[in-house]
Amino acid sequence: MSTEEKTSAPIEPTPPETPPHPTPPPRAAKPGRRRVIIAMIIILVLILAIPRVIHAFHIVSTDDAYVNSYVTFVAPRVAGQVERVLVDDNNRVKKGDVLVELDPEPYEVAVAIKQAAVDTAEANLTATQASVKSEIGQVRSLRFQLDHTIEDVDNQIALLSARVATLDQSKAALVYAQAEYERAKRLLDTKVISPEEYDLKREAIDSANDQVSQDLENVFQTRVALGLPREPAAGQSLATVPPDLDQVFSAVRQAAAQLIQGAAQLGIYTSSYNLTPKQIIAEFYRRDPTGDLDRIYMGIEKTAPPIKQAETAVAAAQRDLDLAKLNLHYCKIVSEIDGVVTRRNVNPGDYVDVGESLMAVRSLHDMWIDANFKETQLRNLRIGQHVDIEADMYGGKQTFQGRISGFTEGTGSTLALLPAQNATGNFVKVVQRLPVRIDLVDYDPNKIPLFVGLSVTPTVDLVSPPSGPNAGMFLQSDIDSTSVADDSAK
Numbered sequence: 215m216s217t218e219e220k221t222s223a224p225i226e227p228t229p230p231e232t233p234p235h236p237t238p239p240p241r242a243a244k245p246g247r248r249r250v251i252i253a254m255i256i257i258l259v260l261i262l263a264i265p266r267v268i269h270a271f272h273i274v275s276t277d278d279a280y281v282n283s284y285v286t287f288v289a290p291r292v293a294g295q296v297e298r299v300l301v302d303d304n305n306r307v308k309k310g311d312v313l314v315e316l317d318p319e320p321y322e323v324a325v326a327i328k329q330a331a332v333d334t335a336e337a338n339l340t341a342t343q344a345s346v347k348s349e350i351g352q353v354r355s356l357r358f359q360l361d362h363t364i365e366d367v368d369n370q371i372a373l374l375s376a377r378v379a380t381l382d383q384s385k386a387a388l389v390y391a392q393a394e395y396e397r398a399k400r401l402l403d404t405k406v407i408s409p410e411e412y413d414l415k416r417e418a419i420d421s422a423n424d425q426v427s428q429d430l431e432n433v434f435q436t437r438v439a440l441g442l443p444r445e446p447a448a449g450q451s452l453a454t455v456p457p458d459l460d461q462v463f464s465a466v467r468q469a470a471a472q473l474i475q476g477a478a479q480l481g482i483y484t485s486s487y488n489l490t491p492k493q494i495i496a497e498f499y500r501r502d503p504t505g506d507l508d509r510i511y512m513g514i515e516k517t518a519p520p521i522k523q524a525e526t527a528v529a530a531a532q533r534d535l536d537l538a539k540l541n542l543h544y545c546k547i548v549s550e551i552d553g554v555v556t557r558r559n560v561n562p563g564d565y566v567d568v569g570e571s572l573m574a575v576r577s578l579h580d581m582w583i584d585a586n587f588k589e590t591q592l593r594n595l596r597i598g599q600h601v602d603i604e605a606d607m608y609g610g611k612q613t614f615q616g617r618i619s620g621f622t623e624g625t626g627s628t629l630a631l632l633p634a635q636n637a638t639g640n641f642v643k644v645v646q647r648l649p650v651r652i653d654l655v656d657y658d659p660n661k662i663p664l665f666v667g668l669s670v671t672p673t674v675d676l677v678s679p680p681s682g683p684n685a686g687m688f689l690q691s692d693i694d695s696t697s698v699a700d701d702s703a704k
Contacts, residue, residue: 288547290572296560296562303556325535332528339528363463394415398411458490474494480519481518547572554578559572583601585650586648592650596680598682604671605670608662622649
């Protein structure tokens, strides 16, 4: 078909569009039914909201709270070169685990030197004990010497009495010779005796006089030897001596002084220097209730000053040795708590000084919450109240249990490095926050751990009664020093 034919072909008319059916208007809801629906919605909202509203009046919460724990800084107790470092950051360690080892050789040498000093001091103690035994023997000898001196004085007194008796006998013999001479003299005039017999009687008188003179000199010698006057006082006998001569005689005093001198070296002292030998000996025997000499000398041997001095030297040397061993032990630096290593800043080969910080160990178990409640929230808070804790780290899916254990004695502003001063009078009241410590209950870091510094939201239950130590109080009770000492000893 040609183009013209196409053009000249008649055009068919388009059928008219069918008009759409009209939409029926919506049916209006009944007013009563709408009210019922609205009322049901309101009742449902109230049912859901009322418990929450009621619960809100029985809780106190804050989002200004953080996880905290103890931190122990690891520092050497002795200086030295680091030989090994056995841990790194984030390693878990237990109490007693070795963290760092220092070169022990210098301290091993020090231990050997101190051990030699101990051996020397012990040898000196043995020698001193032998010397004290010798001195005890000398004191016993001096004691016997004192007894012997007293016996000599007693013998001299007895000799004086014997010589006075001999003198009396000589005087009697002189009297007899004198009487014989007088009789012979009368008989000579009557020629009864011969001149030779008369001469014998006269010689007998001379001999008796000489004997009396000799015996008298012997008495004088004995008196002088006893420290007495050559001749007694008027009215006294030649044999008269003081009753305590054997205690005050110079030789006895000298022997007593030597005994006191020897005993003083053993630590035995008399109560007075004016004691007589008998009093000195009696005082010595009183050192034992039964007067047993063996026990007395054994006690002296234990308490003698030279032995005490030697024992002190041994003890001092032993303490030096113990200190050297302790320093050697400190070459192994151990963890004092269970926790996690942080801030390690030591490497093998470093030389460290005493007290230098090498790393820190954060406790995993001794953790708590520092919650800064507003002062307007503290009215009903008490120690022992139960706390629910939500950690931001877990998005509110995990709730930890806790218990209020104490209130800080001061708000955060007073504990600041530079507390606010309002000396100018420009005062604007700001709601203060008081740090409240919340201890975690039944916390197990091996299951769901918390980390220091994490933000948490503690919610205190004001309805449940407080429990545990100091329950219901603001302040804790005084610390029992005895229990603290027992815990530290453990």
